[in-house]
Amino acid sequence: DTGVSQNPRHKITKRGQNVTFRCDPISEHNRLYWYRQTLGQGPEFLTYFQNEAQLEKSRLLSDRFSAERPKGSFSTLEIQRTEQGDSAMYLCASSLEQGARAFFGQGTRLTVV
Amino acid sequence: QKEVEQNSGPLSVPEGAIASLNCTYSDRGSQSFFWYRQYSGKSPELIMFIYSNGDKEDGRFTAQLNKASQYVSLLIRDSQPSDSATYLCAVNMFGSGNTGKLIFGQGTTLQVKP
Numbered sequence: 370d371t372g373v374s375q376n377p378r379h380k381i382t383k384r385g386q387n388v389t390f391r392c393d394p395i396s397e398h399n400r401l402y403w404y405r406q407t408l409g410q411g412p413e414f415l416t417y418f419q420n421e422a423q424l425e426k427s428r429l430l431s432d433r434f435s436a437e438r439p440k441g442s443f444s445t446l447e448i449q450r451t452e453q454g455d456s457a458m459y460l461c462a463s464s465l466e467q468g469a470r471a472f473f474g475q476g477t478r479l480t481v482v
Numbered sequence: 483q484k485e486v487e488q489n490s491g492p493l494s495v496p497e498g499a500i501a502s503l504n505c506t507y508s509d510r511g512s513q514s515f516f517w518y519r520q521y522s523g524k525s526p527e528l529i530m531f532i533y534s535n536g537d538k539e540d541g542r543f544t545a546q547l548n549k550a551s552q553y554v555s556l557l558i559r560d561s562q563p564s565d566s567a568t569y570l571c572a573v574n575m576f577g578s579g580n581t582g583k584l585i586f587g588q589g590t591t592l593q594v595k596p
Contacts, residue, residue, distance in 0.1 A: 411570050411586030425581050476525040
């Protein structure tokens with residue numbers, strides 16, 4: 370069990386640029402989640418995959434955001450035309466089944482300047 | 483009303499004391515409850531989970547769940563300065579369907595003073 374891995378750890382980008390983050394879940398976990406966390410707040414749910422299927426997206430996920438999980442393994446989260454309001458910590462978590470323990474990766478801290 | 487509510491604190495306790503952190507939730511049908519610890523600038527780390535009414539103990543940590551009153555609490559015995567962090571309460575709400583997504587409170591900041 371190597372844990373959930375996220376890359377990059379930090380990303381600084383200019384407003385209007387596109388960014389992509391990667392998450393490698395715990396290998397036997399079929400559920401993968403993306404959350405976003407801003408300063409002083411708890412993580413907020415963005416989207417959920419069960420294997421390769423994206424089964425739920427939050428209303429927070431505007432059309433500038435897209436997520437994929439090809440082959441049910443790693444996942445990517447892309448933000449197009451970044452805005453300053455996108456600056457946050459993007460967290461990936463995985464779990465084995467509904468209601469089971471979810472484990473988080475180290476997160477990707479995005480700063481849009 | 484927020485779905486999961488916590489007092490943001492800070493909660494300050496002396497070293498060696500018991501720290502008591504509380505959380506209330508709105509969805510009566512919620513099934514799974516989790517406590518995460520988050521150090522500044524780091525990601526959340528799962529420290530306790532509880533599914534049934536009552537107490538669950540793990541080392542210095544005790545999670546308490548009361549579904550009738552819709553609250554869950556975390557007790558930290560013999561608090562240490564290294565316990566100073568933000569503690570996040572997370573609930574897998576019944577209304578979330580089969581996704582297993584977690585709804586988080588805003589977290590309570592705990593300060594343990596030597």
